Amino acid sequence: MKVRMTRNAFDLNGALGHIAVPEAGGYVFFLGKVRSESHGRRVRKLIYEAYEEMAEEEMERIRKEALEKFPILDMLIWHRYGELEVGDDTILIIASGKHRKEAFEACIWAIDQVKRRVPVWKREVTEEGTFWIEGNKVVPEK
Numbered sequence: 001m002k003v004r005m006t007r008n009a010f011d012l013n014g015a016l017g018h019i020a021v022p023e024a025g026g027y028v029f030f031l032g033k034v035r036s037e038s039h040g041r042r043v044r045k046l047i048y049e050a051y052e053e054m055a056e057e058e059m060e061r062i063r064k065e066a067l068e069k070f071p072i073l074d075m076l077i078w079h080r081y082g083e084l085e086v087g088d089d090t091i092l093i094i095a096s097g098k099h100r101k102e103a104f105e106a107c108i109w110a111i112d113q114v115k116r117r118v119p120v121w122k123r124e125v126t127e128e129g130t131f132w133i134e135g136n137k138v139v140p141e142k
């Protein structure tokens with residue numbers, strides 16, 4: 001599967017196997033992880049909620065747009081949901097290209113699009129409380 005929402009940790013080699021081809025000279029991985037600090041607060045965990053079917057459809061649109069926009073060979077986009085601890089994987093994007101430059105550019109573009117367009121909502125559970133994260137905006141949970 002080149003696009004998926006999952007509760008499971010990523011297998012990077014398994015993921016690569018979905019897009020590996022002999023023509024590719026470069027693979028760029030973007031691996032997002034739960035970090036221990038955000039907006040000056042210590043993070044205990046993240047809770048990702050998603051409209052799974054719609055999220056996968058939008059990630060597939062992003063994947064197809066990337067294939068049209070950049071001279072890459074393929075792209076994989078996987079996103080986790082559920083409760084994730086500090087250090088857990090959150091998102092994986094792999095772009096393959098004949099050369100590294102286009103794979104890097106496509107990967108950067110894709111993560112920005114996923115953050116902007118995919119219906120996934122993030123809550124940070126911190127020592128100070130729980131907060132919804134909307135882009136760069138932090139909204140306390142009521």
